[in-house]
Amino acid sequence: MSRWALGIDIGGTNTAFGLVDENGHVHYSNNFRTADFPTADELAKRIFEDIEGNSGAAHLISGIGIGAPNGNYHNGTIEFAPNLKWEGVIPLADIFKSYFNKPTTVTNDANAAALGEMLFGAAKGMNDFVLVTLGTGLGSGFVCHGKMLYGHTGMAGELGHIVVKPNGRACGCGRKGCLETYASATGFKRTVAALQKKYQKSGKAVRSPLPRISAKHLTTLAEQGDALALEAFDITARHLARGLATAVAITSPQAVILAGGLARSGHTLTDPLEQYLKRELLIIFQDKAPVLISELLDENAAVLGAAALVLQN
Secondary structure, three states: OOOEEEEEEEOOOEEEEEEEEOOOOEEEEEEEEHHHOOOHHHHHHHHHHHHHHHOOOHHHEEEEEEEEOOEEOOOOEEEOOOOOOOOOEEOHHHHHHHHHOOOEEEEEHHHHHHHHHHHHOOOOOOOOEEEEEEOOOEEEEEEEOOEEOOOOOOOOOOHHHOEOOOOOOEOOOOOEOEOHHHHOHHHHHHHHHHHHHHHHHHOOOOOOOOOOOOHHHHHHHHHOOOHHHHHHHHHHHHHHHHHHHHHHHHHOOOEEEEEOHHHHHOHHHHHHHHHHHHHHOOHHHOOOOOEEEOOOOOOOHHHHHHHHHHHOO
């Protein structure tokens, strides 16, 4: 029987998990609301009970991989994650080991996504690439020479918190002008909201009212030629290009891969992004780091990424 890994993705809203084999097949999966568990210990216990009760396969697991906000690979901890109820430093790996008695590895969710892309997605066969997740925040994972870049603290690769606009939008990290405030799904919504006010003030006609701001809805409007939607993607692409040009200059990757909800906008985002990248990139990097869309944009993508922490070995 092939090795199985338990992949767990802990998010601010939901925790998804599944049993994954070496070929990327998910044999069982489930999810819970993260906020329903006051402590990480209670979540670990519930996942153990679920795996035992519904699959009876806990004994087949060779290891556990966990992707989580502010996950520290070196220490097996979650450290001061702003989007989780659990405060301070949480010894997550030790907690899960106490229930499953299996080797457990923790990293941040973007690093896990990068490993999943390398094993099962668009980065197959690549040794050097950057994975950028455009979700609630902007996460990133850097793979160099086939290895994830963790750095001295285990927290390397925070592309979302480079400043692309000095004294710009306030960021949850406490600074201003971070890339995350412009090029994440949350930043995109802030851009659309600001444009709505600008268009209303100027008296410009807006083709469609936007009671709910979503990348999917704005993508449809942009494809129909809506001026506000097109401008929103243009602003997002311009700031994202600045951040990606910095990442490319430092790591010289084979490709930059975009994942997360905003990446589903496809060419509506990547077309202006590639145009801005041509302006921002050093000439020695021109046409050497194509922008690709993740091949794992389904409901199990995060679980596959977490499982890859185990299966990569």
